[in-house]
Amino acid sequence: MPSYVVSSTVRNYSMRFEKLWIEDVTYHEINLLCSKFSLDQVYISHFDQLDELLQARMSALLAVWAPGLDIISIRLTKPHVPEALRDTYELVDQEKAKLLLATQAQRNVLKQAETDFRTAVLASEKAAALSLIHMEKLHEQVLASQHISRIQDQMTVSRAKETADATFYKATLETKSFLAKLTPAYLAYLRATAGQTNIRYYFGANIPQGFVDSAADVVGVSDALPVPGRRDGH
Structure with a gap:
């Protein structure tokens, strides 16, 4: 107070x-x-x-x-109550205390179970998130690999096309060059030089008789042919 x-x-x-x-x-x-x-x-x-x-x-x-x-x-x-009632109430009080302890223990068990459940849920969600991240990385790697493969294929096709174009261009130039050589003069030259292929030359006294006779015939024929601008006996 x-x-x-x-x-x-x-x-x-x-x-x-x-x-x-x-x-x-x-x-x-x-x-x-x-x-x-x-x-x-x-x-x-x-x-x-x-x-x-x-x-x-x-x-x-x-x-x-x-x-x-x-x-x-x-x-x-x-x-203060009579002894008989006191014993009964004390027993009831003890049972009540046991019940309270059991109830509290049950609450603790339930609380621990809830905690474990939340922990398991969090762990599961974390594992799912990690798995999703891993799958996304794998997907990105596959896409990157496919992109690289497409680029390599395009490069291979491009190189093959360039090689084919170069070969075709070279063949075209060679064909044009060969066609440019086929003039009348060049063709006459080829005909003139074609007869000299596989010619054998003989020197000395060992000339085969067939060649000598053939040469004499050729000479005789040439002598019998008239020569332009030449008179007989001259």
Whole structure:
């Protein structure tokens, strides 16, 4: 209680104000709670809530009738009951504690299972993402390989075409050059030189007789032929 409300509280409620607004009110509120709840609720199921509930009810009452008198905390002990009932409720309380522990353990297991599931999902999503990235890289590599292959094929075709064009151009030039040589004069030259192919020359006294006779016949024939501009006997 703050010092500035002490005098007014004592003046209004005397020096025994704590008995009026703490002890008596506490007993009164406890009786109300006990009348509202069953023994099972007071002793087991709602016992952990009675402290906060009693403090809230008393604080609301004091705020109206004794402002400045605050309840800091309240701690209740379990009520005394007959031994037979106490043993039963203690057993129930123990079972309740076991149930709470089991429930908490189950929650922990469920929470761990959820954590493991989320971890597995994240790992699966990560693996799927990595697999997708790997497949995309493979696809890009295949596309790049196909592109390179097409370029190489185009280069091969281009080189083959260039070679064929060069060969055709060379053959065309050679044909044109050969045709240009086939003039009447060149053809006459070829006819004149064609007879000298495979000619054999003999020198000395070993000339075959057939060649000598043939040569004599040729000479005789040539002598018998008239020569233009020449007169007989001259």
